[in-house]
Amino acid sequence: CLDSVNYVTRYEDLVECFRRVHLFLEPGGVFLFDINTEYKLRSISGQAFISEAEGAYCAWRASFSEKRSICRYDFDLFVQEEDHWNRFFETHFERAYKVDELKSALREAGFSKEPVLYGELRLKPPEINAGRIFFAAQKEKK
Secondary structure (H helix, E strand, C coil), rough: CCCCCCCCCCCCHHHHHHHHHHHHHHCCCEEEECCCCEHHHHHHCCCEEEEECCCCEEEEEEECCCCCCEEEEEEEEEEEECCEEEEEEEEEEEEEEECHHHHHHHHCCCCCCEEEECCCCCCCEEEEEECCCEEEEEECCC
């Protein structure tokens, strides 16, 4: 979980990922994953965040491209090692998939049953402006 599907930024690669999951899933098995929603990725665009823990400090900023449906995160990481701090930079990209795109990718990969969708931390359907949606896609029983 933890929005790993969003990190697969090309639709064709996502279908291939789902195909491989389907291939190795037992009949009747369930594939669970979650996404950061388009609503969430758009809403954090332009915001800066800070996270601090003992021996570590992280500052990051998010920006959303409407044209590409990609959210870019630029991270500044500081890690304490004995008497000094090391600085690292990372950039992450997440694609904002629509629910219908994910359902289509699952069908193309061989999941014929409609996935069940859940809201964050609840066994109920997601709300309209949910920040995270959980999917449960079941492989057909033979």
